[in-house]
Amino acid sequence: MTTITAIAPDEKAAAKAPLNRALIDLSPNGRGRVVAMRQRIRFWGGWTLRVGVPMLLIVFWQLALNWHWTSEDTLPSPKTIVEAYKYLWGNGSLQDAIPVSLRRAGEGLLLGGSAGLVIGIFAGLWKLGEEIFDATLQMLRTVPFIALVPLFVTWFGIEEPSKLALITAAALFPLYLNTFHAVKGVDQKLIEAGKTFGLTGFQIARRIIFPTALPGILTGLRFACSFSLLSLVLAEQVNATAGIGYLIINAQNNQRPDIVIAGIWIYAVLGILIDFFMRGVERLALPWRARVGIG
Amino acid sequence: MSASVDAPENATVDGVSTVDGVATADRAAATLDGFPAPAEPAHGVGNTDEVRGAAEAGYVVEALGVRRVFNGRAVLDGVDLRLRKGNFVALLGPSGTGKTTLLRILGGLDTADAGRVIVPRVRSTVFQEPRLIPAQRVWRNVVLGARRPRAARRRATDALAEVGIAGHANAWPRTLSGGEAQRVALARALVTEPDLLLLDEPFAALDALTRIRMHDLLAALCARHEPAVVLVTHDVDEAILLADRVLVLSGGAIALDQAVDIDKPRNRDDPRFLALRATLLEQLGVARTVGGGSTEVAASGHHPVDRNPTTDLH
Numbered sequence: 186m187t188t189i190t191a192i193a194p195d196e197k198a199a200a201k202a203p204l205n206r207a208l209i210d211l212s213p214n215g216r217g218r219v220v221a222m223r224q225r226i227r228f229w230g231g232w233t234l235r236v237g238v239p240m241l242l243i244v245f246w247q248l249a250l251n252w253h254w255t256s257e258d259t260l261p262s263p264k265t266i267v268e269a270y271k272y273l274w275g276n277g278s279l280q281d282a283i284p285v286s287l288r289r290a291g292e293g294l295l296l297g298g299s300a301g302l303v304i305g306i307f308a309g310l311w312k313l314g315e316e317i318f319d320a321t322l323q324m325l326r327t328v329p330f331i332a333l334v335p336l337f338v339t340w341f342g343i344e345e346p347s348k349l350a351l352i353t354a355a356a357l358f359p360l361y362l363n364t365f366h367a368v369k370g371v372d373q374k375l376i377e378a379g380k381t382f383g384l385t386g387f388q389i390a391r392r393i394i395f396p397t398a399l400p401g402i403l404t405g406l407r408f409a410c411s412f413s414l415l416s417l418v419l420a421e422q423v424n425a426t427a428g429i430g431y432l433i434i435n436a437q438n439n440q441r442p443d444i445v446i447a448g449i450w451i452y453a454v455l456g457i458l459i460d461f462f463m464r465g466v467e468r469l470a471l472p473w474r475a476r477v478g479i480g
Numbered sequence: 481m482s483a484s485v486d487a488p489e490n491a492t493v494d495g496v497s498t499v500d501g502v503a504t505a506d507r508a509a510a511t512l513d514g515f516p517a518p519a520e521p522a523h524g525v526g527n528t529d530e531v532r533g534a535a536e537a538g539y540v541v542e543a544l545g546v547r548r549v550f551n552g553r554a555v556l557d558g559v560d561l562r563l564r565k566g567n568f569v570a571l572l573g574p575s576g577t578g579k580t581t582l583l584r585i586l587g588g589l590d591t592a593d594a595g596r597v598i599v600p601r602v603r604s605t606v607f608q609e610p611r612l613i614p615a616q617r618v619w620r621n622v623v624l625g626a627r628r629p630r631a632a633r634r635r636a637t638d639a640l641a642e643v644g645i646a647g648h649a650n651a652w653p654r655t656l657s658g659g660e661a662q663r664v665a666l667a668r669a670l671v672t673e674p675d676l677l678l679l680d681e682p683f684a685a686l687d688a689l690t691r692i693r694m695h696d697l698l699a700a701l702c703a704r705h706e707p708a709v710v711l712v713t714h715d716v717d718e719a720i721l722l723a724d725r726v727l728v729l730s731g732g733a734i735a736l737d738q739a740v741d742i743d744k745p746r747n748r749d750d751p752r753f754l755a756l757r758a759t760l761l762e763q764l765g766v767a768r769t770v771g772g773g774s775t776e777v778a779a780s781g782h783h784p785v786d787r788n789p790t791t792d793l794h
Contacts, residue, residue, distance in 0.1 A: 378611040381587050381604060382625030382672065392624065396615030473615050473652040 261443035293352025301360030309368025348420035355416035359408030367401025546595035557732030570719035573729035600675030610661035612653035659690035
């Protein structure tokens with residue numbers, strides 16, 4: 186005997202009878218296995234779809250106007266909007282508006298986000314913190330922050346402070362909630378393991394809890410970013426004298442739908458950039474995480 | 481390491497403390513490689529007469545009359561256990577007899593309701609799951625207990641080499657197999673040079689082949705480092721293979737304390753091995769004739785030694 190096979194010898198005639206159960210071929214090039222195809226789709230599909238779908242929408246938009254399904258007064262064509270950007274850039278209002286808006290969103294995110302982070306950590310680590318903050322914040326978070334606009338206008342006026350307050354409030358809750366749950370949700374067994382090695386509470390927090398809770402905290406940051414952008418749009422609709430929102434309101438008053446859409450596009454692009462940025466941060470900060478999916 | 485245990489006549493109370501939270505005094509100054517020094521001077525804070533007494537008698541572990549009650553039910557009711565340096569005891573008993581509870585009390589994760597519990601300050605635990613921190617690289621996990629992990633990197637690498645996975649020092653725990661992860665847990669437990677090593681069914685989740693390798697590894701490591709070891713297990717064969725003494729916990733107390741007088745390395749076919757296994761299985765309520773392979777103890781309805789039926793869980 187030179188070879189050993191794992192194929193059973195035919196002992197009984199019954200075993201030789203044709204099988205009436207379904208079989209599939211999982212060998213590399215078999216019909217049941219679409220690995221190569223799937224890889225190709227994954228490689229080309231990812232970026233093509235990401236870029237292609239919005240492009241197709243824009244092309245469709247332009248065609249809809251060319252075929253006179255709608256008019257330029259209702260929905261300006263993408264071409265007109267590009268012209269609007271040139272116009273806004275030409276008179277310098279674009280260069281003025283974007284930094285103002287970014288600063289508002291950034292300051293609110295920083296204030297609200299860091300408050301949410303600190304309170305979340307405090308409430309997650311200490312029972313006392315949970316007792317002080319959690320019930321109140323859980324109650325407040327169910328209030329849509331849009332409902333706060335009139336209140337903030339009464340409290341902080343219609344100038345910058347009320348805008349900042351709104352964005353801060355919007356950024357606080359997602360970061361608080363996610364940080365609190367991530368810190369609290371760290372596997373007790375890991376903490377116990379730390380205790381058996383004589384780690385102090387501070388060491389357990391630093392070496393075990395924070396690194397393990399980081400994915401949840403970053404999810405909170407991602408939400409906080411989107412929420413601060415969302416509330417920025419809202420805040421800038423109220424008596425703005427600068428910023429993207431101001432451009433939009435101004436254009437609306439002057440019957441310039443092209444500039445309105447141009448402003449909305451800027452918000453969209455900011456949203457994409459934030460998402461892109463956060464992907465990068467997560468990739469860098471969480472090298473230990475498996476990137477899993479279902480293909 | 482601690483002179484008291486080696487030479488009781490010249491006793492000091494190095495590195496011994498009670499686990500009641502009060503007596504665990506400040507740690508000694510950190511050594512150069514980032515770990516706290518295991519030894520403490522005799523006049524260290526929190527050294528009671530009991531602690532001194534245990535050290536003078538040469539015990540690293542002295543647990544007397546340990547009682548632990550959960551919801552009005554005494555899971556442990558008068559457990560006595562004394563261990564010297566290098567003693568390896570296995571703790572057997574059906575599920576729910578308080579094996580893990582006793583281990584947690586010795587580890588300082590739980591506090592007894594009554595009794596005396598004196599254990600070494602430097603002790604470590606290996607659990608059934610590896611319990612590695614997913615966000616830390618393997619070597620950082622190994623020196624989890626170090627004051628300054630970066631300074632202890634060299635020791636982490638050495639410990640990983642000792643358990644045979646030096647190549648994985650920079651890997652993330654997620655990428656390890658079950659056996660590799662448990663080796664890391666073992667390296668983490670030994671890198672602190674513990675006086676007491678607590679093992680809570682450390683091999684129960686491993687496949688049979690890996691388990692055999694881990695048995696050999698553990699035996700070799702214990703022979704070299706000589707900590708006192710308490711191994712909680714359901715596997716009678718594992719207990720006989722590794723331990724010097726097999727304790728059977730029943731009715732909240734130690735029902736059998738059986739020395740294993742078989743030369744190492746032990747062979748499962750040795751008649752003395754088989755005889756001891758039969759004795760233990762009978763004690764555990766699984767009367768059975770000699771069979772091959774490892775024998776797991778199933779939860780059984782009754783125990784031959786049932787000193788205190790009201791506190792028994794079954």
